Amino acid sequence: MKRQIPLMLVLVFGMFLIFQYFIPHETSEKAYEFLLDWITIIGIFAMALAIWSLFRVTVAKVRTRKENWGYSIFTLVGLFSMMIFGWTAPNGEGWGWYFIFVLSVLMAIGMLVQTMSVKSGRGLWAGLMFVFLIIAVLIGIFDNAWSFHFMSAEPLENPMFRSFFDFVLMPILATTFSLLAFFIASAAYRAFRARNLLATLLLVSALIVMLRFNPYLTPIFGDYMARTSNWLMNVPNLAAQRAIVMGVGLGIVATALKVILGIERGYMGKG
Amino acid sequence: MNILDKMMRLDRRWIFLFLIVVCVVANAVEFEVPILVNREVQSIYDFIDSLPPDDIVLVAIDYDPNNLAELHPMTFTIVEQCWRKKLKIIFTSLSQNGPGMTDQAIRDITDSMALDRTYNGVEYKGREIVNGIDYTFLGYKPYFALIILGMGQNFRLQFPTDYYGTPLDSLPMMRGVNNYDDIACVMDISGGNITDYWISYGQGRFDFPLALGLTGVMTAQYYPYLGSGQVFGIMGGLLGAAEYEELTENPGLAKDGMRIQLPAHIVIILFIVLGNIGFFIDRRKRKQEGGVQ
Numbered sequence: 001m002k003r004q005i006p007l008m009l010v011l012v013f014g015m016f017l018i019f020q021y022f023i024p025h026e027t028s029e030k031a032y033e034f035l036l037d038w039i040t041i042i043g044i045f046a047m048a049l050a051i052w053s054l055f056r057v058t059v060a061k062v063r064t065r066k067e068n069w070g071y072s073i074f075t076l077v078g079l080f081s082m083m084i085f086g087w088t089a090p091n092g093e094g095w096g097w098y099f100i101f102v103l104s105v106l107m108a109i110g111m112l113v114q115t116m117s118v119k120s121g122r123g124l125w126a127g128l129m130f131v132f133l134i135i136a137v138l139i140g141i142f143d144n145a146w147s148f149h150f151m152s153a154e155p156l157e158n159p160m161f162r163s164f165f166d167f168v169l170m171p172i173l174a175t176t177f178s179l180l181a182f183f184i185a186s187a188a189y190r191a192f193r194a195r196n197l198l199a200t201l202l203l204v205s206a207l208i209v210m211l212r213f214n215p216y217l218t219p220i221f222g223d224y225m226a227r228t229s230n231w232l233m234n235v236p237n238l239a240a241q242r243a244i245v246m247g248v249g250l251g252i253v254a255t256a257l258k259v260i261l262g263i264e265r266g267y268m269g270k271g
Numbered sequence: 272m273n274i275l276d277k278m279m280r281l282d283r284r285w286i287f288l289f290l291i292v293v294c295v296v297a298n299a300v301e302f303e304v305p306i307l308v309n310r311e312v313q314s315i316y317d318f319i320d321s322l323p324p325d326d327i328v329l330v331a332i333d334y335d336p337n338n339l340a341e342l343h344p345m346t347f348t349i350v351e352q353c354w355r356k357k358l359k360i361i362f363t364s365l366s367q368n369g370p371g372m373t374d375q376a377i378r379d380i381t382d383s384m385a386l387d388r389t390y391n392g393v394e395y396k397g398r399e400i401v402n403g404i405d406y407t408f409l410g411y412k413p414y415f416a417l418i419i420l421g422m423g424q425n426f427r428l429q430f431p432t433d434y435y436g437t438p439l440d441s442l443p444m445m446r447g448v449n450n451y452d453d454i455a456c457v458m459d460i461s462g463g464n465i466t467d468y469w470i471s472y473g474q475g476r477f478d479f480p481l482a483l484g485l486t487g488v489m490t491a492q493y494y495p496y497l498g499s500g501q502v503f504g505i506m507g508g509l510l511g512a513a514e515y516e517e518l519t520e521n522p523g524l525a526k527d528g529m530r531i532q533l534p535a536h537i538v539i540i541l542f543i544v545l546g547n548i549g550f551f552i553d554r555r556k557r558k559q560e561g562g563v564q
Contacts, residue, residue: 029424171336173335194551
């Protein structure tokens with residue numbers, strides 16, 4: 001039964017969605033909209049599961065003192081700080097006891113991790129966790145300078161939320177990605193060698209496409225570079241990409257059919 | 272070890288150092304890079320330029336801050352062009368780190384719109400851009416394939432409220448706007464595979480005009496859709512954005528960035544050429560010695 005029910009659900013809904021595409025009726029559209037909502041709801045549960053999984057894996061790393069376990073602490077601090085900032089917002093100019101609250105919550109989570117990590121003295125860490133938790137709850141109840149917002153957009157204007165996003169996350173992501181330029185330069189120097197015919201073709205094509213972007217070469221080559229580069233992009237590149245896209249498309253259809261008909265059961269885990 | 276061996280075994284840190292010096296120097300020196308406009312970019316400009324006022328363009332800002340340097344200039348220049356032409360915009364941001372960045376970009380462009388400007392010989396008076404009248408920012412929802420499909424039924428299905436929590440029906444510009452049938456085109460500015468879903472689930476199913484703004488490394492991958500007519504224009508990387516800035520006579524981040532990208536590309540090409548010279552000399556030497564081919 002544990003296997004038959006999921007297989008049956010996949011078969012019924014898979015077949016329904018295939019046929020629904022070809023039925024332009026109001027009832028069919030309504031059923032389709034209903035299913036779209038369901039997928040979002042299921043996805044939200046998956047997100048909660050993912051957060052729990054991240055927490056467990058990170059705590060396990062800290063507990064076993066795996067290599068680079070220190071970074072896991074930053075993962076947890078980042079995760080929970082942003083969750084707190086994303087659910088709270090100041091009510092006016094002042095912050096009141098807000099930062100003590102944030103610190104208390106983070107400390108309580110730290111103590112929880114410690115309780116799960118140590119083999120002896122768990123009582124002490126659990127006690128400390130409750131102390132910090134009580135402090136956080138009391139501040140949450142009695143401090144009127146800020147409040148919780150679970151269902152509205154006020155936290156988007158929380159300066160802490162915005163600052164962490166604008167001045168921490170954005171520079172980190174942009175910096176990480178910009179390092180790519182250096183690795184590309186180094187890799188190009190080492191890998192782009194005319195070792196054989198195919199490698200030479202790749203090298204020459206890459207140089208032409210890169211040089212097309214160089215407007216200073218236009219007086220020397222005229223529009224030859226641009227025309228050659230356009231031909232490379234529109235003929236050989238297009239042909240190869242089109243073949244890949246078609247292959248991938250056919251592969252997706254085949255895999256989807258295998259899943260719907262119960263031949264491919266990898267999504268059920270060990271099956 | 273002779274110079275050839277040194278060249279062949281050049282520590283990559285020297286390449287990094289050389290590249291960063293070139294970037295810093297290029298950033299410090301003021302010069303303008305001449306821009307040649309491609310047909311793929313021109314077609315986007317022509318399409319948007321031909322739209323009558325009050326038409327709606329859906330600008331999908333589907334990138335994270337990773338791709339900000341390449342893709343933000345596209346957003347800035349296209350959105351400003353739309354607003355100068357009194358078009359209305361629906362923004363979406365289907366990348367999880369995108370909404371905060373999109374919100375900030377909207378504020379920045381709104382500030383710029385308050386100033387008088389002249390583009391292509393046409394003088395545009397500065398005006399206030401109002402949320403709900405000139406634009407609607409729908410925000411982020413997970414599972415972009417579903418969101419793209421859902422918006423084809425009705426925007427309200429996936430986004431009952433906008434990013435700021437206002438119900439869509441209370442926004443004047445959204446009255447009577449239900450799905451893709453009510454918009455002039457979709458401009459997807461993307462740094463990931465969301466573009467595939469806009470093409471297959473969006474354009475393929477609902478048949479709206481679609482243009483793409485992509486990172487440089489993604490561009491070649493999407494040429495088949497240009498050839499098949501599923502996409503009417505592609506802006507590729509910082510150069511694509513610079514070309515668009517050239518067309519709109521609105522020089523900004525992209526044209527400025529080209530001052531750095533161009534010398535950096537030249538350095539990379541020089542390294543490739545040097546590497547190959549070293550490789551050929553080495554191979555000839557080995558052949559003469561009767562070694563490996």
